[in-house]
Amino acid sequence: MTIQNGTRSAVFKIVASAVAALSLVAMAAPATAAGGGAKHPRSGGFSFEGPFGTFDQAQLQRGYKVYREVCAACHGMQLMSFRNLGQPGGPFYDAHENWSPAENPYVRALAAEVQVPDIDTETGEPITRPATPADHFPSPYPNATAAAAANGGAAPPDLSVMAKARHDGANYIYSLLSGYVPAPQGLKMAPGQHYNPYMAGDLAPFWEGDEHHVPPGGFIAMPAPLSDGQVTYDDGSPQTVDQYAKDVAAFIAWASDPHAVERKRTGFGVLIFLLLFAGLTYASYRRIWKGIAH
Amino acid sequence: MSDHESTYVPKTGIEKWLDSRLPIIRFGADYMSLPTPRNLNYWYTFGGILTLCLMVQIVTGIVLAMHYVPNTELAFASVERIMRDVNGGWLIRYVHANGASMFFIAVYLHMLRGLYYGSYKAPREIIWILGCVIFFLMIATAFLGYVLPWGQMSFWGAEVITNLIGAIPMIGEPVLIWLRGGPAIDNATLNRFFSLHYLLPFVIFGVVVLHLWALHTSGQNNPAGILIPKERTPKDTLPFHPYFTVKDGFAIILFLILFAVFVFYMPNALGHADNYIPANPLQTPAHIVPEWYMLPFYAILRAIPDKFGGVLAMFGAIGVLFILPWLDTSRVRSMRYRPTMKVFFLIFLVVGVGLGWCGAQLPDAQVVPGMPSFQLLDGQLNSYLWLTRLLTAYYFAFFFIIMPWVGLKETPLPVPHSISEPVLDGGIPEKKG
Numbered sequence: 001m002t003i004q005n006g007t008r009s010a011v012f013k014i015v016a017s018a019v020a021a022l023s024l025v026a027m028a029a030p031a032t033a034a035g036g037g038a039k040h041p042r043s044g045g046f047s048f049e050g051p052f053g054t055f056d057q058a059q060l061q062r063g064y065k066v067y068r069e070v071c072a073a074c075h076g077m078q079l080m081s082f083r084n085l086g087q088p089g090g091p092f093y094d095a096h097e098n099w100s101p102a103e104n105p106y107v108r109a110l111a112a113e114v115q116v117p118d119i120d121t122e123t124g125e126p127i128t129r130p131a132t133p134a135d136h137f138p139s140p141y142p143n144a145t146a147a148a149a150a151n152g153g154a155a156p157p158d159l160s161v162m163a164k165a166r167h168d169g170a171n172y173i174y175s176l177l178s179g180y181v182p183a184p185q186g187l188k189m190a191p192g193q194h195y196n197p198y199m200a201g202d203l204a205p206f207w208e209g210d211e212h213h214v215p216p217g218g219f220i221a222m223p224a225p226l227s228d229g230q231v232t233y234d235d236g237s238p239q240t241v242d243q244y245a246k247d248v249a250a251f252i253a254w255a256s257d258p259h260a261v262e263r264k265r266t267g268f269g270v271l272i273f274l275l276l277f278a279g280l281t282y283a284s285y286r287r288i289w290k291g292i293a294h
Numbered sequence: 295m296s297d298h299e300s301t302y303v304p305k306t307g308i309e310k311w312l313d314s315r316l317p318i319i320r321f322g323a324d325y326m327s328l329p330t331p332r333n334l335n336y337w338y339t340f341g342g343i344l345t346l347c348l349m350v351q352i353v354t355g356i357v358l359a360m361h362y363v364p365n366t367e368l369a370f371a372s373v374e375r376i377m378r379d380v381n382g383g384w385l386i387r388y389v390h391a392n393g394a395s396m397f398f399i400a401v402y403l404h405m406l407r408g409l410y411y412g413s414y415k416a417p418r419e420i421i422w423i424l425g426c427v428i429f430f431l432m433i434a435t436a437f438l439g440y441v442l443p444w445g446q447m448s449f450w451g452a453e454v455i456t457n458l459i460g461a462i463p464m465i466g467e468p469v470l471i472w473l474r475g476g477p478a479i480d481n482a483t484l485n486r487f488f489s490l491h492y493l494l495p496f497v498i499f500g501v502v503v504l505h506l507w508a509l510h511t512s513g514q515n516n517p518a519g520i521l522i523p524k525e526r527t528p529k530d531t532l533p534f535h536p537y538f539t540v541k542d543g544f545a546i547i548l549f550l551i552l553f554a555v556f557v558f559y560m561p562n563a564l565g566h567a568d569n570y571i572p573a574n575p576l577q578t579p580a581h582i583v584p585e586w587y588m589l590p591f592y593a594i595l596r597a598i599p600d601k602f603g604g605v606l607a608m609f610g611a612i613g614v615l616f617i618l619p620w621l622d623t624s625r626v627r628s629m630r631y632r633p634t635m636k637v638f639f640l641i642f643l644v645v646g647v648g649l650g651w652c653g654a655q656l657p658d659a660q661v662v663p664g665m666p667s668f669q670l671l672d673g674q675l676n677s678y679l680w681l682t683r684l685l686t687a688y689y690f691a692f693f694f695i696i697m698p699w700v701g702l703k704e705t706p707l708p709v710p711h712s713i714s715e716p717v718l719d720g721g722i723p724e725k726k727g
Contacts, residue, residue, distance in 0.1 A: 051559050079374050157571075161374060164562060165570035200580065256570075259377070259384040266385070267558020274554060278547040285540045292532065293714070294332045 039197040039216045044174035044246045048253060051268070054261050055254050060091035062233055063251025066244050068114075069231050071159065074151065074222075076139035079160035080255055082111035083133040089261050091251070102133045114138060152192040154221035163249070163256035170253040172198065177245035180224035184215045193219040298527075300324050329531035330538050331516035333713050337411075338514075339545030340404035346546055347397040348502065352495050354390040362442065364488035366481045369444035370572045388561040389553075394436050395564045396553050398587035401429060405615075410639060412627030413515040419619040421512065424505040426615045431498045433588065433612070438491040440585060444484065445569030450582045452479050452487070458595070461602040478575070518713055519628025530713040581656065589653030590646055596657055597679070597686040599672055607686065614693045621693055623701030631707040638696050645688045652682040 047056045064085065067077070085092045086104035094104070101107060111131040116138045120127045131138070140156075141147035147155035163169030176198045183195035186209035201218015204211070226241045233239055237247075254260070302323035304310040313320055361380050363372040376383040405425070408414055414422035437455060441448045456479065460470040475482030513522065522530045532538070556564065564586060568579050584592050594611050598604035614621075629636045657679040660667075667676035674680070 079371060079378065084378070161570045165567055167567045169567070257377075257384075263384060263388075263558055263561070267554060270554050270558060271551065274547055274551045278544065278551065281540065281544045281547055285544050288536050288540050292332070292537070294334075294532075 037202060037214065037216050038200050038218065039175070039179070041168050041171040041175040041198060042179075044171050044249055046170055046246075046250055046253070048170075048250070048260065051264055053264070055089065055250065057091060057093075058235055058237075059247050059250045060254050062235070062237060062243075063247040063249070063254075064091050064110075065233075066226075066231050066248040067159070067251055068110075070225055070244075071248065072137070072140060074140055074147075074156040075159045076141075076156075077137045077160045077255060078139060078158050080137045081133070082107055082114075082131055082135055082137070084255070084258060085110065086133065087258065089254075089258060091254070104133070107133045111135060152221060156222065159252055159255070161256045163253040165256075169256065170249045173252055174245045174249040176220075177226055177248065178242050185209070187215060189219070192221060194221070194223050196220045298324070298327075298329055301327055325510075326533070326535035326539075328510065328534040329522075329527050330534045331514055331518075331522065331530060331713055332532045332537075333516050333518060334514070334538065334541075335517055336541075336545055337403070337407040338516075339542050340400050340407065342542035343400045343546055343549050344397070344404060345502070346549075347393060347400055348495065348498060351390060351393050351397065352499070354386050354393065355492070355495065357386050358390055359492060362488070364442070364485050366444060366484055366573070369442060369484060373443045385557070388557045392553065392556045392561060392564060394439065395556070395585070395587065396549070397432065398436070400549070401432060402587070405429065406643070408515075409618075410629050411515055411517055412519050412622070412624070412629065414619045415622060415624075415627050416619065417512040417521075418508075418515060421505060421508040422619060423616055424501055424508060426612070428498055428501050428505060429615070430612055431494055431501065433591075435491060435494040435498065436585065436587065438487045438494070440569075441484065441487045442491060443569060444573045446571040446573055446577075446579050447566045447569040447582070449479065449573035449575065450579055451584055452483065454582055455584075456483075458601075458605045458608075461605050463602065515627065516713060517628060517630060518710055519626065519630070520709060520711075520713065522713065526712050526714075583654055586650065586654075589651075590649035591653075593649045593653035593682045594686050594689065596653075597682040611689060614690070618693065618697075621697045623698045624704070624706070625701075626706040626709055628709075631709050632700075632704060633707065634704045635696075635700050638692060638700060641688065642692045645685045645692075649682065649685045649689065652678050652685065657682070 047053055047059070067075075083101035084090055086099065086101035086107035087093060088095075090101075092104060092106040092110070093101075094106075097104075099105070111133050114131045114137075115128040116131040116135050118127055118129050119125065139147075139158075141150060144155050162173060166172045176196055179198045180194070180196055183189055186207060187195060187203060188206045188208065189195065195215075195217065196219075197215065197217035199218035199220045202214075203216075203218060204214045206219075207214045226244045228241055229239050231239065231244060233243075237243055257263075300320060300323075302313075302320045304313040304319070309319060312318070358376060361372065361376045361383065363369055373387065376387050378384075380386075408422060408425070437451070441452045456470060456474055459473060460466045462469065471477055473483075474480075475486055562570075566583060566585075583589070591608050591611055595604045595608040598607045624632060624635070626632055629639055655678040657677065658673065659678055660674070660676050661678060661681050662676055665676050667674050669675075670680065672679075
């Protein structure tokens with residue numbers, strides 16, 4: 001009887017500790033909330049969500065194509081190298097051939113399609129040459145000032161970690177890219193600005209309509225970048241803005257956290273181990289404390 | 295209790311030789327056989343958990359420092375390089391970043407346990423004060439560490455916090471420049487923050503040693519909050535090992551499960567997305583917020599209309615903890631026997647979480663959306679500004695008014711004469727087979 005009571009109260013105490021710990025954690029929630037009155041992102045239905053989700057390699061390959069043919073005209077991905085495309089879990093990794101990222105023929109071919117700046121080893125003169133897997137993705141502008149000057153004062157942000165730099169990153173990128181709609185009547189637009197309901201911002205100062213119905217979202221300097229049929233897919237996937245936006249969002253999500261799948265797999269093993277270890281330790285605890293009043 | 299009889303007997307020749315020169319094995323053996331109150335509950339396991347947290351932060355931090363570059367041009371990319379290209383780097387960095395949050399979860403629960411069971415009261419004032427020193431050093435270390443990735447929140451957090459120093463009259467401005475290493479936050483600031491972030495954990499380690507030394511001198515508190523007389527030691531205590539090593543061990547594993555869930559499944563949930571945007575001194579984020587564990591103090595800072603007053607209130611909120619042993623007038627330690635104080639303690643818990651919530655909101659935002667209110671001095675009554683002020687008032691009243699006053703006025707429940715009295719219900723033999 002005493003022992004049973006003891007067990008019950010021990011379990012209660014553990015649960016109470018856990019609840020207390022979680023309530024402290026819950027205080028973190030407001031710190032991560034996205035600002036502004038933007039529309040909540042739509043779900044892209046991504047395969048990599050959830051504790052067991054993995055990236056869809058075909059989607060990553062399509063996403064890279066969209067990035068390379070559309071986004072790369074203005075947005076750099078300075079933290080990415082071509083070799084990353086061929087690393088385990090990457091868009092062009094082949095588990096059967098098991099090429100190293102540097103010798104992966106797809107990666108070599110994709111790198112060679114892009115010109116990167118270098119210096120001539122003989123003369124020291126600036127040249128451009130085809131990229132190798134070791135090269136970083138080249139930036140479209142020589143520096144941030146040039147990027148801003150070419151884009152009406154707003155430098156296009158680097159996309160290397162964009163999915164981590166926005167709340168609900170992949171869904172946000174997907175929603176933003178596929179969510180352009182004409183600006184509502186009564187919204188004062190400055191030249192070079194575009195309306196997007198998913199962009200963070202506060203449109204109240206620019207709104208001439210009903211003050212209780214300020215449109216959601218904000219202004220964005222980037223015009224709608226995607227249009228139907230713009231990028232050719234060779235795997236039969238629909239060539240629509242919605243599909244392009246999903247694919248490039250998936251690619252950026254992978255690029256932002258390339259070890260995400262490895263992380264979740266490791267975590268599964270770690271948790272199994274810890275649960276078994278906890279069970280064993282609890283059994284030892286019960287045995288050691290058997291008959292000891294406390 | 296460090297004066298308990300040493301039961302260690304060196305057996306081999308080497309042990310005898312070592313014992314007469316450096317009795318380090320005896321030290322460890324005595325530590326393990328330390329008489330520990332038998333009624334310690336799971337709230338008492340956070341000391342062990344915190345030791346683990348400190349070790350984890352130091353070990354992962356040393357590895358991170360091998361790859362990190364403290365330069366404003368390179369810091370952000372070097373952290374990302376750790377996550378991408380260093381073998382296992384993503385694990386080490388996520389453990390370190392989430393480890394800071396885990397450290398604070400554990401330290402807050404550890405401090406609240408001390409507050410509830412009166413662990414700060416004589417003869418344990420020094421243990422408590424050393425604990426407050428550790429807490430203050432932890433805040434400083436966490437702040438310095440958060441600056442190192444050189445993201446938007448790193449930079450602007452550093453801007454806001456160092457600016458507080460500038461609010462001090464007369465000496466503020468020169469001290470600010472001296473701390474930053476220049477008129478603005480720049481490479482010099484990042485370099486010294488890195489240096490101090492590496493130094494302070496070892497200072498914390500040193501204070502932890504003092505904290506434990508003081509603990510083992512005056513003896514552990516316990517949920518009954520009663521001192522153990524020497525003659526009762528065998529009845530009221532159990533040796534630390536194996537009874538409390540296994541109990542602490544079990545609690546540590548449960549804590550590691552929580553830790554692992556964050557590291558492996560939501561590694562960025564406790565951080566702010568803006569810190570993955572490289573620092574830009576020309577672009578202020580829409581909403582500068584500190585990490586969650588600083589939010590209650592950040593709320594107190596913003597509650598005071600005067601900047602220097604806010605700084606004083608914020609440091610005062612931590613400073614008041616140092617004099618806590620002399621603010622509590624009760625003769626009873628544990629709130630288990632103080633029903634009135636228990637209610638005020640529960641309100642204090644709610645207020646603490648409430649302050650954290652307020653710290654993450656915009657001060658002008660409405661608490662109850664749409665509810666009409668009126669202008670009171672410098673803000674609408676229905677705003678986080680006034681809610682924060684209400685909660686801040688309770689925070690300080692708890693220490694300066696409620697603690698001294700309730701201690702004098704309340705009628706505590708009868709306190710047991712010994713630990714084994716409530717446990718064994720009077721006179722039942724302690725071993726039950």
